[in-house]
Amino acid sequence: MTSSSRPPPGTGDTPWEARSDFETFKALSAAISRMAKGRLDTRKDLVAVPMQHDTPGELAQPGGHVPDWKGTDLPAVPGKNLPNLMIVERDYTAIVDKLTSVGPLADRLGFTTKNVTFDVSHAVDRLAQLHGVFDSGPAEGRPAIDTDARMAEAILTFSGTTNGELATQGFRTLEKRTGVKLADLSEGSEEKIVTFAQTQQAPQPVITSPEWSGSETGGRRYAAFTINTERMKPWHTLSGRMHFFLDHDWMIDAGEQLPIYRPPLDMGRMYGEPDVGARGERSITLRYLTVHNKWSIHSEYQDNLFMLSLGRGGPQAWLSVEDAKAIDVKDNEWVECTNANGVFVARAVVTHKLPVGIAYVQHAQERTIDVPKSEATGRRGGIHNSVTRILLKPTHLIGGYAHQAYAFNYIGPTGVNRDIISTIRKRSQEVQY
Structure with a gap:
C-alpha cells in the first residue's frame, strides 16, 4: 500500500510538534504494540458485557424483578x-494494525446501532x-484508515446520516420490524455521501437516518422524536x-418508579468554605x-468571525x-472556576436569566483562542x-429492562450525571497568554 502523502508530525504546517488526536493515539498504540511482543502477545480475557439497548436478550428480561444472587x-x-x-481474544502486538484498518467483522457482522444492523459491505469497498x-x-487486505483524514472519511462513510445508502437500508429494516x-x-439520497473534503469546505446538511x-x-x-x-x-x-412508570425493584426501592424531583447533592460539604484570594478577592x-452551547452543536467551526462574535471571542461562564x-x-x-478536579478561566456573562446559586458553562467551548493562563495553576486555563x-x-x-441499559461513554437512563460545584472568583484583568 502506498503510504500517506501527509507529512509526519512536526514537518508539516502544524505548529511546532502538534499532532491531531488520531496521530497521538496512533503513536501510542504503535509503542504498545512494540512493547507487547514477548510480554503480552495474544491473550484471552473474560469480559463482562452489559445487555445492550433493544436487544432480544434485554427484552426477554423478566418484568421488573431481577432476582439478586448475592448472599x-x-x-x-x-x-x-x-x-x-x-471470552475476547486480544492480540496486543497488533493494536496499531487494528486501529488503522477496517476489520473483517465489518463484512461478516455489519454495524449495529439502535438494534438496527447495517450491511456495510459497499462502504468497506x-x-x-x-x-x-x-x-x-x-491487517493484510483490509482498507486503510491510517491517517486522521482517512479516519474522518471512514466515520462519514459508515454513518447513515452521511451515507444515504445506509440510511435507506436501515429504514427498510425498521419498516419490516415495525x-x-x-x-x-x-x-432519493442513496447516491449521496458526505465526504471529509466537503465538511472542510462548508457545513453540510445531513440525511435523515434511523440512528436518530x-x-x-x-x-x-x-x-427529537418526530419519527x-x-x-x-x-x-x-x-x-x-x-411511558413513565417503571416497576423495577431498584427504581421502587429508590422511590423513582415515577418521574420525581431530586434536589442537588450538597457537594459544598466536600470543599468547605471558599478561601479569600491572594489579592483579597472574594469567592x-x-x-x-x-x-x-447557545449558538452551536457539539462540533463546529468556533474560530470563525461569526462564532467568535456570538461567543465573546473565547470561553465564557454565565x-x-x-x-x-x-x-x-x-x-x-475574567473569572476563574476551580474545584478539586481542575480550573476553567472564562469571561463572565452576567445575566438576569440565571437564578442565584448556578453557573452555566456551555460545553464544546474550544480552548484554542483567547484562553489566558490560570492564576490558580499558572497553566493554560482549562x-x-x-x-x-x-x-x-x-x-x-440497572439494565435488562426495556429502555434502561448502560453502555460505556454514556450511562442511562438519565443524562444528569454532572452534579458538581465550583468555587468562582474574580481574577486579575491583566491576563497573561
Whole structure:
C-alpha cells in the first residue's frame, strides 16, 4: 500500500510538534504494540458485557424483578441476573494494525446501532478503493484508515446520516420490524455521501437516518422524536409507547418508579468554605452546569468571525446578577472556576436569566483562542470539562429492562450525571497568554 502523502508530525504546517488526536493515539498504540511482543502477545480475557439497548436478550428480561444472587442460594446466570460473560481474544502486538484498518467483522457482522444492523459491505469497498488496503501484517487486505483524514472519511462513510445508502437500508429494516412507512424519509439520497473534503469546505446538511429519532427530510430542522410522533414508529419501551412508570425493584426501592424531583447533592460539604484570594478577592461556590452551547452543536467551526462574535471571542461562564455582585464581577470580566478536579478561566456573562446559586458553562467551548493562563495553576486555563466529573447512582446501572441499559461513554437512563460545584472568583484583568 502506498503510504500517506501527509507529512509526519512536526514537518508539516502544524505548529511546532502538534499532532491531531488520531496521530497521538496512533503513536501510542504503535509503542504498545512494540512493547507487547514477548510480554503480552495474544491473550484471552473474560469480559463482562452489559445487555445492550433493544436487544432480544434485554427484552426477554423478566418484568421488573431481577432476582439478586448475592448472599442467597440463587444462581448467578449470565444474561439473566448477571452481565453476559464473553471470552475476547486480544492480540496486543497488533493494536496499531487494528486501529488503522477496517476489520473483517465489518463484512461478516455489519454495524449495529439502535438494534438496527447495517450491511456495510459497499462502504468497506468504497474505503478500499479510496485508501487502498494493507499488503502485509495482521491487517493484510483490509482498507486503510491510517491517517486522521482517512479516519474522518471512514466515520462519514459508515454513518447513515452521511451515507444515504445506509440510511435507506436501515429504514427498510425498521419498516419490516415495525410495519410503518419510514424509508421515504431518506429515499432519493442513496447516491449521496458526505465526504471529509466537503465538511472542510462548508457545513453540510445531513440525511435523515434511523440512528436518530428526528427528521430533516425536506429541509426541516432536527427535532427529537418526530419519527415516533409523526410516523408512529414505536418508542423503545416495553409497551412501544412513551411511558413513565417503571416497576423495577431498584427504581421502587429508590422511590423513582415515577418521574420525581431530586434536589442537588450538597457537594459544598466536600470543599468547605471558599478561601479569600491572594489579592483579597472574594469567592462564591455555585452549582456548575455544562449546558448545551447557545449558538452551536457539539462540533463546529468556533474560530470563525461569526462564532467568535456570538461567543465573546473565547470561553465564557454565565452568572446571575446577584452572584456576580457578591464577588464584584462585572459583565465581560475574567473569572476563574476551580474545584478539586481542575480550573476553567472564562469571561463572565452576567445575566438576569440565571437564578442565584448556578453557573452555566456551555460545553464544546474550544480552548484554542483567547484562553489566558490560570492564576490558580499558572497553566493554560482549562476547558469546560476540566471542572466536571461523572457521578454514578445505582439506578444508572440497572439494565435488562426495556429502555434502561448502560453502555460505556454514556450511562442511562438519565443524562444528569454532572452534579458538581465550583468555587468562582474574580481574577486579575491583566491576563497573561
